[in-house]
Amino acid sequence: MTKKGLLIVLSGPSGVGKGTILKEFVNDPDLKLAYSVSMTTRKQRPGEVDGVNYHFVTREEFERARDNGELLESAEFVGNYYGTPLKEVEKLRAEGRNVLLEIEVQGCQQVREKVADALTIFIVPPSMEDLEKRIRGRNTEPEEIVQERLAKASKEMELISQYKYVVCNDDPKLAADIIRVIIKRYMAANV
Numbered sequence: 001m002t003k004k005g006l007l008i009v010l011s012g013p014s015g016v017g018k019g020t021i022l023k024e025f026v027n028d029p030d031l032k033l034a035y036s037v038s039m040t041t042r043k044q045r046p047g048e049v050d051g052v053n054y055h056f057v058t059r060e061e062f063e064r065a066r067d068n069g070e071l072l073e074s075a076e077f078v079g080n081y082y083g084t085p086l087k088e089v090e091k092l093r094a095e096g097r098n099v100l101l102e103i104e105v106q107g108c109q110q111v112r113e114k115v116a117d118a119l120t121i122f123i124v125p126p127s128m129e130d131l132e133k134r135i136r137g138r139n140t141e142p143e144e145i146v147q148e149r150l151a152k153a154s155k156e157m158e159l160i161s162q163y164k165y166v167v168c169n170d171d172p173k174l175a176a177d178i179i180r181v182i183i184k185r186y187m188a189a190n191v
C-alpha cells in the first residue's frame with residue numbers, strides 16, 4: 001500500500017521571498033512534492049495564471065466552498081479570502097505525494113489543529129527593513145496596502161514559535177537547501 005504523503009506548511013510574511021525559495025526546491029524529484037493551489041478572492045496580478053498560482057474566485061464562490069466544508073483551512077488576509085481545497089490535498093497525499101501549502105499564520109493554526117504531524121516551516125527576512133524594500137520593490141500595490149502588509153508582517157512574526165522550524169531568507173538558495181534537508185529528515189521518519 002502507498003504510504004500517505006506528508007503535509008508541509010510554508011509560511012512567512014508577504015514579500016519575504018517564499019515564492020523564490022519554493023521554486024528552488026519544489027521540483028526536486030527526491031522530495032516528491034505537489035504544490036497545493038489555493039483558492040482566493042484577490043485580484044489576479046500580472047503574470048499570474050488561474051489554476052496555476054491560484055484558483056481566482058468570487059467572494060460568493062469562496063463562501064460557498066468554505067460553508068460546504070470543501071476547504072482544509074481558510075483565512076481573510078488584507079481584505080481577501082484565501083483557502084486550501086481539501087479534496088485535492090487528500091487525493092495527492094493518498095497517492096504518496098508530500099503536499100506543500102504556502103499559507104499564512106491563521107491558516108497554519110487551523111492545519112495544526114487538524115493534522116498534528118504537519119511539518120510547519122516559517123521563513124523570516126534578515127530584517128524588517130529588508131522586508132519593506134522587497135514589498136516596495138514588487139511595486140504592484142498602492143501605499144495603503146503596502147502599509148497593511150507591513151503591519152501584518154510584524155504581527156505574523158510574533159507567531160513564529162508555533163512553527164517547527166524557522167528559516168532565514170538571507171540567501172534563497174541556502175534557505176531552499178535547508179528546507180530540503182528538513183523535508184528529507186521528515187520523509188525518512190515517515191517510512
Ligand code: 5GP
Binds near residue numbers: 012083
Ligand atoms: P498573496 O496575496 O501575496 O499571494 O498572499 C497573501 C498571503 O496569503 C500570503 O502570506 C500567502 O502565503 C497566503 N495564502 C496563500 N494561499 C493561502 C491559503 O490557501 N490559505 C491561507 N490561509 N493563506 C494563504
